[in-house]
Amino acid sequence: MSDSKAKTTDFGFKTVAEDEKVSLVANVFDSVAAKYDVMNDLMSFGIHRLWKRFTIDCSAVRPGQKVLDLAGGTGDLTALFSKRVGPSGKVVLADINASMLAVGRDKLRDQGLVDNIEYVQANAEALPFADNSFDIITIGFGLRNVTNKDAALASMFRVLKPGGRLLVLEFSKPQSELLTKAYDLYSFKLLPKMGQLIANDPDSYQYLAESIRMHPDQETLKQMMEQAGFAEVSYHNLTGGIVALHRGYKF
Amino acid sequence: MLQLLPQMVLALAEKALADILAMDVDAKPRLKRLAGKQFAFQLQELKLRVVLTATDSAILLNQHQEPVDCAIQTDLASLKRLRDPNQLTQLIKQDAVQIEGDLQVAQQFSHFFQQLHPDWSGKLASYIGDGMAHKVEISVKQLAQVIASKAQQLDQLTTELLQDELQLTPHPLEVEQFNASVSRLQARLDRLQQQLISLQE
Numbered sequence: 001m002s003d004s005k006a007k008t009t010d011f012g013f014k015t016v017a018e019d020e021k022v023s024l025v026a027n028v029f030d031s032v033a034a035k036y037d038v039m040n041d042l043m044s045f046g047i048h049r050l051w052k053r054f055t056i057d058c059s060a061v062r063p064g065q066k067v068l069d070l071a072g073g074t075g076d077l078t079a080l081f082s083k084r085v086g087p088s089g090k091v092v093l094a095d096i097n098a099s100m101l102a103v104g105r106d107k108l109r110d111q112g113l114v115d116n117i118e119y120v121q122a123n124a125e126a127l128p129f130a131d132n133s134f135d136i137i138t139i140g141f142g143l144r145n146v147t148n149k150d151a152a153l154a155s156m157f158r159v160l161k162p163g164g165r166l167l168v169l170e171f172s173k174p175q176s177e178l179l180t181k182a183y184d185l186y187s188f189k190l191l192p193k194m195g196q197l198i199a200n201d202p203d204s205y206q207y208l209a210e211s212i213r214m215h216p217d218q219e220t221l222k223q224m225m226e227q228a229g230f231a232e233v234s235y236h237n238l239t240g241g242i243v244a245l246h247r248g249y250k251f
Numbered sequence: 252m253l254q255l256l257p258q259m260v261l262a263l264a265e266k267a268l269a270d271i272l273a274m275d276v277d278a279k280p281r282l283k284r285l286a287g288k289q290f291a292f293q294l295q296e297l298k299l300r301v302v303l304t305a306t307d308s309a310i311l312l313n314q315h316q317e318p319v320d321c322a323i324q325t326d327l328a329s330l331k332r333l334r335d336p337n338q339l340t341q342l343i344k345q346d347a348v349q350i351e352g353d354l355q356v357a358q359q360f361s362h363f364f365q366q367l368h369p370d371w372s373g374k375l376a377s378y379i380g381d382g383m384a385h386k387v388e389i390s391v392k393q394l395a396q397v398i399a400s401k402a403q404q405l406d407q408l409t410t411e412l413l414q415d416e417l418q419l420t421p422h423p424l425e426v427e428q429f430n431a432s433v434s435r436l437q438a439r440l441d442r443l444q445q446q447l448i449s450l451q452e
Contacts, residue, residue, distance in 0.1 A: 053258040053313075060317035063287040063304065084313075086287050086306050238255065 009147050012210030021147045022123075026097055028204045029073075029145075033099040035199040036074050037107075042194060049076070051243050055138060055169050056080045058236070058247055064088040065135040068159065070124055071095055071142020075104035081136075082113045092134075094122040095142075124152040129159045140169040144215045153228035160250045166230060172237070172244035173217040179240045187212065218244050257299055261312040269309055274369035281363060283307050290360045291322040294330070303360065321356035324349040 007018040016024060032039065040048050055077065061067065063086040069078045072093040081091045093108075095101045098121055105119055122128050124139065124146050137156050146152045156166055174180045187209040195205030216224060218235050221244070225233045230248025237244050272278045285305035293300040302319055304311045325333060329347040332338045342348040350357070376384035413420045421429070 047255070049262070050255040050258045053262055054255060057258065057313050057315045060313075060315045062289060062319075063306075083306055083309065084304055084311055088287065236254075 010211075010214045012207045012214065014210075018147055022096070025145045028207050029097040030099045031201050032199055032204050033074075033097070033103045035201075036100070036103065037076075039195070039199055039205075042198065043191065047239060051169060051238055051245075052076050052080065052140065054236070054238060055140065055167050055245055056084070058245060059136050059138065059165065059167055061085060061136060066133065066161075067091045068127075068129070068134045068137045069093050070122075070127075070137060070139040070156065071145070072138075072140070073097075073100045073104060073142070075108045077138050077140050078104070078117060079108055079111060079113055081138075082108070082115075082117050085116060087115055090116050090118065092118045092120055092129075094120045094124075094127070096121065096123050125155055126151075127155045127159050131158055132161045133159050135161055135164045136167070137164070138167045138169065141171070143168055143170050143221075144211050149216075149224060150228065153225060153230075157229045157250055162250055164250050166225070166246075166248050166250070168221065168225070168246040170221070170244060170246075171212040171215060172221075172241055175237055175241035179242070183242060218246075221246055257314050261301065261314060265310075265312045268312070271367070271369045272309065274371055274374050275367055276370070278367060279308065281366065282310070285310075285359055285363055288356050288359065289319040289321075290356055291319045293322070293324045295324065295326040300324075305360075305363075319352065321350070321352035321354065323351075323357055 008015045009018045009021050010016075011021050011024050029036075044051075059067075059081075061081060061084045063084065065085050066089060067081045067085060069075070069081060069091060072078050072095055075093055078091050078093045085091060093101070093104055095104065101119055101121055108114070108117060120128065124142070125148050137160055139156070143149060143152065153166075160166060174183050188206075191209050192202040192206045195208075196202040199205070215221075218237065218241070222233050222235055225246060225248045229250065231251050233246065233248040235244050235246040272282070282305060286307040287305065289302060289304050291300055291302045299314055300316055300322075302313045302315060304313065325342075325348045329342055332342060333348065339348070343350065372384045372388040375387060379387075414422050
């Protein structure tokens with residue numbers, strides 16, 4: 001930690017310099033942006049829509065609230081939120097990647113969702129918002145790709161209003177042995193092939209599978225959130241723990 | 252997988268509701284008055300608490316246990332009686348219905364759904380033509396009438412069977428008569444008691 005040269009982080013199963021990860025992740029998402037939604041539906045058999053609806057349910061969003069959809073990518077959560085907060089509320093779709101943001105913006109505009117959505121290209125580790133400005137923050141399948149997760153959680157804590165809540169939807173550790181085996185087989189053998197076939201990009205989907213394995217498990221992430229200052233942190237395992245939704249409050 | 256079942260059901264219901272709203276031209280203007288309100292409904296028999304959020308173009312469905320503008324909790328048996336506004340206070344007294352928050356919001360939502368008249372035959376006409384759609388509409392209406400009258404007949408028949416043939420339950424008039432004679436007996440008893448007391452003195 002003392003020497004800047006020694007600062008490394010994970011990029012899938014590889015270890016890379018910390019300042020390199022951002023651009024490496026950017027490459028991945030630049031290359032998958034166009035086919036992102038199709039691949040999501042295919043890879044998860046459409047279940048990702050239910051995971052996202054579950055997230056909305058856990059957010060208990062009300063009309064008039066201000067929501068930050070961090071690493072919002074192609075805006076699935078933003079679309080659900082935007083309808084629910086209504087004209088008096090606001091949703092900010094933030095992503096570090098300009099390609100993903102562009103795809104998301106086009107998609108939401110095609111759906112006629114324009115009134116209450118703002119688009120911001122931002123790094124989760126240093127959010128460009130004032131303290132205490134959001135009622136709800138969600139980060140869906142994004143925390144995994146952040147270089148310094150503790151800094152990102154601290155930054156989210158800062159911009160969250162007291163009484164507000166953070167929801168982290170992320171791949172996690174399957175709870176049963178059998179499911180783990182099937183899941184490993186699926187994600188290391190099948191997934192890159194699907195990536196090759198549909199998006200012509202096996203490396204990105206190899207990275208996806210690897211980065212999921214490197215992401216902290218349920219309990220570790222819960223502790224990280226508590227360390228960042230969040231209270232009453234709890235999590236729900238979805239689809240046998242393949243995905244977990246963590247929820248924490250700022251008081 | 253079962254854990255995500257409510258989300259799936261509500262997602263499908265939300266879509267169906269949007270389709271129904273689209274069939275009623277009057278729905279959108281009336282929805283504007285509801286926009287921004289949240290109403291929660293829970294049946295005791297089901298664990299699910301459905302939260303309806305009205306926006307100016309749709310009614311969105313979610314499920315959670317957090318505070319909303321108005322929340323109603325009831326059971327299946329009371330649900331039917333809930334439709335009659337006169338019975339509401341009685342139901343609340345009996346603890347059959349729990350209401351939290353602004354009752355007016357619940358009434359607005361209920362009013363909205365009661366006034367909803369989706370023009371489904373118009374939608375059907377675009378597939379099978381006007382004439383056929385009209386025929387189907389009339390048939391459906393007749394069928395509904397037949398079912399209603401059959402149900403009434405069955406009701407009547409069961410009542411007659413129980414009261415007259417099997418004599419398992421008394422007729423309401425019989426009950427009334429019985430009650431009246433019990434009251435009369437009570438009165439005579441009271442009188443007798445009074446006489447007895449006066450004689451003793």
